[in-house]
Amino acid sequence: MTTTMKVIAGTTQVVGRSGTLYEPDVYGRINVQPGDVGPLIDAGAAFPAFVNNRSYNAGAAAAASATLVTNGAALANGAIAIAAQPDVPRPLIFAFIPGAAAITAGLIAIVYWGNDGQEHTENVSLITPSGVTKSYTTLFGAALLVSQTVSGLVGGSTPTINVGTTASLALPMSPNGAPVNVYLEETNAASNTVSPYNPANGVITPATAPDAGDTFAWNYTETVGS
Numbered sequence: 001m002t003t004t005m006k007v008i009a010g011t012t013q014v015v016g017r018s019g020t021l022y023e024p025d026v027y028g029r030i031n032v033q034p035g036d037v038g039p040l041i042d043a044g045a046a047f048p049a050f051v052n053n054r055s056y057n058a059g060a061a062a063a064a065s066a067t068l069v070t071n072g073a074a075l076a077n078g079a080i081a082i083a084a085q086p087d088v089p090r091p092l093i094f095a096f097i098p099g100a101a102a103i104t105a106g107l108i109a110i111v112y113w114g115n116d117g118q119e120h121t122e123n124v125s126l127i128t129p130s131g132v133t134k135s136y137t138t139l140f141g142a143a144l145l146v147s148q149t150v151s152g153l154v155g156g157s158t159p160t161i162n163v164g165t166t167a168s169l170a171l172p173m174s175p176n177g178a179p180v181n182v183y184l185e186e187t188n189a190a191s192n193t194v195s196p197y198n199p200a201n202g203v204i205t206p207a208t209a210p211d212a213g214d215t216f217a218w219n220y221t222e223t224v225g226s
Contacts, residue, residue: 007040051224064164076159093136095163099157102155105126114143
């Protein structure tokens, strides 16, 4: 049994560890013997991209909530408590409230499992002027918030933090499964125009805002691989 791989552009011949001579087709693909796969990956070959057809039913997703995950907790060095998790994969929005004094230093490390099946760590500066709330939205939809940890915090006057969910939802993706192409959207089991979405991270913002009553479902493709 052989495995299809893709070589670096411009390569005309490849010799595997087994001694087998491979000549790529016009698309740069070769059919590789099992013992040659690992060494060829080390040499820069990869598996060719392929397209997955997927569907996702988010059901009656809850309305956005600015404080679902963390509500008015003290913003201080160390771990910040997580009170609840998002109902379905969706971006999280953070609000850092400094109070009457500026925050002049500090970071928060946000660790979560994304809608792409991978664990993400996003390090966000907490620096903000007095009286100015700083907001941050995660780059992917969060299926599970693992931790939110503050370090090096300087300044602020009894600063606090809110963490909640946005009105956007996130389509499940394979790791490295971008771009996403959404071709069918249903709201309450009726087809409608596809809502705006980001093909790089699968985040989609339904024209009808989630409210725990309306249901949402999508059909889409993802391109996986190199």
